[in-house]
Amino acid sequence: MTEQVPNGAPAPGMTQVRMQILAQYVRDMSFENAVAIKGVQATDVQPEMALAVNLDARKRPVENQYDVIIKLKVTASNKADKATLYILEVEYGGVFHIEGIPEEQLHPFLLIECPRQLFPFVRRIVSDVTRDGGFPSFNIEPIDFVGLYRNELARRAQAQQQQPTSVS
Template structure:
């Protein structure tokens, strides 16, 4: 999920906010769109079934900053045939200040993805539209709920394996 212990404090000379999140950079790390049966899949018919995936990852860097990746994927199928598959890994470089160590992981895996989400969502809407489909607009994501579910799942696996 996250590696938060590797990052030392920011180097001297950098301005670190007393408490807060500063976005240093945003970037597209990976992007893929497939529509294997186009143009036949563009014809009307039954509404496709959509399977969504959401992942968040974070890691500390030696310069005191944190890289956070938000991975969104959507796979549309109709009658067991693929309609389209889109995957976006959208990243951000963040400076976090004034956050206790115990609260760092939730900040990295809840708050930082909230900043990245609108940009990744727009990319998916644009590429599905360019692929000949109506824009696929992902509903807002409850990152706190996703984080809590993944944390509970990880703790359940750790208890089950012990």
């Protein structure tokens, strides 16, 4: 005899995961328009884009609540002379209420699934700021947060292996 489980209900013996975004916010943002500072027309340049992504997650004092921050740095350089056109740095955060995640799965959940939920909003901010700064909108391609997480784990493991052991 098989047991029927209603749609959306957890299987027997499993807890249901609950994630709720309580707030989203821009923690810090700067846009340095080197073209405007130098007095060059933005139409005279061909931008070459570079994107750096960092993630951070922290437990809040309230039970089951976490801050997750996406830190983006967008640098546009002129293809011809490699001169910096603009630098956009934005830290975009969310406050999440999370329940039902086993402790050993919480870290990857915070650094993969939570940023996935925030990404469309920070992507829109980057697009709007670059356009409003006088440049073509920079639409960030979807980010592979699983790949970022795996790369960071590998980087940390390699750094730990390279640390010299001290003998006391």
